[in-house]
Amino acid sequence: MTTATASPTPTGVATGTTAQDAPGEAAGRPSLATAWWMVGALFLWLRRAESALTAAAIGAIAGGAVGNVIDRLRFGAVVDFIHAHVATPWGDLSWYVFNVADAAIVCGVAALVIDSMVSRCTRTA
Template sequence: MSKPFKLGLIVAVISVAIDQIFKINMVEFMAGHPYGIEVTSFFRLVMVWNSGVSFGMFSGGEQTRLFLIAISTVISLILLVWLYRSDRKFLSTGIGLVLGGAVGNIIDRIHYGRVADFFDFDLYFMRWPAFNIADIAIVCGVAILLVDSLFFDEKSTKNEA
């Protein structure tokens, strides 16, 4: 096993663990706060169940849930293969974050039948849909993948020469 692969796996496992520990505690805690908790004027902790994908799109019943579990699992397996082939720690960290976030949300769909979201930002110019730690891991991982692709990927540096 290469060092970048091990690093990516560690990042993925830590991401899943943090996400799931937080969700287990928050689902129980938020049961006592059905209207949410205002933390600041623009941030609240809420309990939102998302049976769809981003922004609640494609919400549906049992068939949709099974389809989303299957698609997420296939994507996770592709990410695992990509991680195995990765030879850079930065790239592996990004893949590990995306993988960990995806697995965290798969666990939710299997365990709860939908994904638990808690963070609700209402900025003056826009309201962002509620999200969770797995979503944060995915977004951070994708940002790392973009930076890696733009600045550290051998293909992108060869094109400049």
């Protein structure tokens, strides 16, 4: 797997902006407020975390969300710069284009799923 630098600027569905919203327009401001509200809710959940894995996962999700909000404030959109792909004799197999904040969010969600499965098995045993 190789990485290539690219600079697509997705408008973002998770924070409520869509393709018709130009970066930096007023339509993006309520979505930033929503993102900050979500981060605040994650920090409230973090204070009640019962395991270190849950706390780390929530921290990764909140950190990724803050990183994406900072990108949106600084550049008007989230900048994705990692392009995962493999060159084969049949052509380039291309996966996602993402950034470090996106990776933190995905890893945090995966850790929450694993933690919920492990804690469920421990309670039933």
